[in-house]
Amino acid sequence: MKVKSILVSQPKPQAENSPYYEIEKRNKIKIDFRPFIQVVGIDAKEVRQQKIDFSKVTAVIFTSRNAIDHFFRLAEEMRFTVPDSMKYFCESEAIAFYLQKYIVYRKRKIYIGEKVFADMVPLFKKHKDENFLLPASDVLKPNVPTLLDSLGLTWQKATLFRTVSSDLSDLSDVKYDILVFFTPSGIKSLFENFPDFVQENTRIAVFGKSTVDQAKEMGLRVDIEVPTPQTPSMTMALDKYVKEANKSK
DSSP, rough: OOOOEEESSSOOOTTTTTTHHHEEEEEEEEEEEEOSEEEEEEHHHHHHHTOOOOOSSSSSEOSSSHHHHHHHHHHHTTOOOOTTTTTTEEEEEEHHHHGGTTGGGGEEEEEOOOSSGGGGHHHHHHTTSSSEEEEESSOOOOHHHHHHHHHEEEEEEEEEEEEOOOGGGGGGGGOSEEEEEEEEHHHHHHHHHOOOOOOOOOOEEESSSSHHHHHHTOOOOOOOOEEESSOSSSHHHHHHHHHHTTTTO
C-alpha cells in the first residue's frame, strides 16, 4: 500500500535541513510531528521526600539533557549553590556540551563517555570514592542501576522529572499511513489516548529494542524496525520504505 502521510511522535525538527523535510519533498508526501509524551518536572517537596541531600553529593551522572535542566532547576529552587568542586559524568559528548548552558566548562571536572552508559565504567572505576547522584525520570533503564551496583559505588537515584502522555484527543479522526515511535512511553501514550486503536493498514515504525518489545506487547505489528545495519537511522528506514511502497506498479 502506498504511503501518503506519516506522523512522527516527536517535536518538529528546528533545523531546516532535517532529513524528514527531504523525505517529504523527495517523495511528495506529508509528514506531521506531534510529541506523544511530555516531561514534567517535580517540585522541591518531592525531592525532599526522596531523602535527597544535594550537599552530600560530590559527583553527578547525566544521561540526558532533561536530567541537566531539572538538576539545576531544583538546585536553584532549593537554594543550593552547586560547588565548583562538583564532578560531572556525562554519557555522551552531546550531553556534556549541553552542560555549558549552566556551568563554565573549563573550570569544572567533566568526564565523558563514548556513547552508551556502559562506556562510562572505566571513569566510574577511577572515581569510585565519590558520592554519586543520578538525576533521572520515573522511567529508568534497568541496566543502569544494575551496572552502578555491580561496581560497588555509593550512588542514589533522584527522580527529578516524569514522563507523561500528551493529550492527543484532537487526532481522533485523523488517519496516517505510518506512525513513528522512539520510546515505549510513546506506544503507551497511543493506547492511553486511543484505547480502541486498531492498526489495520497503518504501518508502525519503531526505534530501539525496548520500543519494539512494547509495541508487540500491545499487540501491534511492527513494519519498520530501526536500527539495522542497512538502515541505522529512522529517516533512512522511512525513506527506503516509502520509495518501495510508492513505486509505480
